[in-house]
């Protein structure tokens with residue numbers, strides 16, 4: 217086939233030419249005397265994106281999964297209790313990892329399509345008078361179901377109860393795209409990856425750690441080596457790394473941070489809202505619904521779209537890929553075959569969203585779904601051409 221392939225999965229995302237160009241460089245000496253001139257401002261600018269002043273943002277070679285592991289291994293002891301909730305494949309996998317590390321997980325099973333159950337978290341933490349729970353886990357944006365949870369509210373619950381547990385946030389598909397405030401929300405470890413909002417190839421775990429979490433490494437804690445915060449901190453202080461950093465990706469990260477900060481984080485969030493809302497309008501016009509069960513949970517980075525009974529969402533994804541060169545996201549685990557996902561995060565504009573919606577229409581019609589051709593695309597265009605379509609964010 218000719219023409220560009222469309223990438224509308226929720227990560228890896230589309231990579232800007234600026235980022236690609238920034239990585240088209242000769243390999244460099246990461247112990248050179250002038251390397252810190254590059255790395256120190258980079259690490260400082262990451263703090264701006266995580267919105268933390270007193271914390272530190274680590275960049276490990278790895279992916280989001282490695283970031284989860286770093287959170288657990290650097291702050292907890294085997295047998296520690298943690299509170300978590302499962303409402304999608306990624307929140308499930310994080311709990312699975314905790315168990316593999318020998319933690320006792322109070323895992324609250326929720327309907328897929330809902331988010332962190334604030335009332336149950338509150339009840340659970342209130343009942344924990346002895347403060348046995350050492351960490352509370354929040355998947356900020358559950359990529360499998362397109363659900364965003366309220367991190368700030370979890371912090372408020374901890375504060376109201378005077379509960380000292382650390383707050384861990386999976387921000388893999390939120391940080392750099394939708395609002396995230398590490399310092400203000402009192403997040404102790406925030407995990408991101410390079411291949412989503414940062415618009416880079418996979419290969420970096422980007423982890424914001426609060427001063428409290430850095431100071432709270434327990435005696436007899438879990439072993440760490442590759443992901444050791446203290447080793448990394450010691451070297452980062454002078455702009456270096458304890459082992460060979462992924463310097464080429466760091467060059468790309470420089471370009472991506474420049475793009476995010478030039479656009480302005482608030483503008484980035486407004487753009488994500490606006491493009492997500494266009495997708496939501498299309499879904500409504502097709503007569504379909506989102507997996508997210510309530511508007512308060514709608515994700516501005518990914519929409520999981522529920523297909524009608526009797527339709528296999530995988531057929532839509534297959535048709536989109538094989539006939540129209542468009543990658544849509546599949547349903548994972550419990551929602552396999554029941555949803556397809558449109559990723560709308562990172563380097564994205566109106567035209568790219570309309571391309572994904574148009575491709576989804578072609579594929580849905582190809583497998584026999586009936587709706588007015590162009591109805592979703594039309595609804596998105598109507599919304600995007602409304603004056604002040606992004607003013608809703610400010611409201």
Ligand code: PLP
Nearest residue numbers: 279280281306357359388389409
């Ligand atoms: N958490 C969330 C919310 C994700 O979406 C993903 C990946 O898509 C992960 C964690 C795992 O990240 P990675 O695949 O970068 O290891």
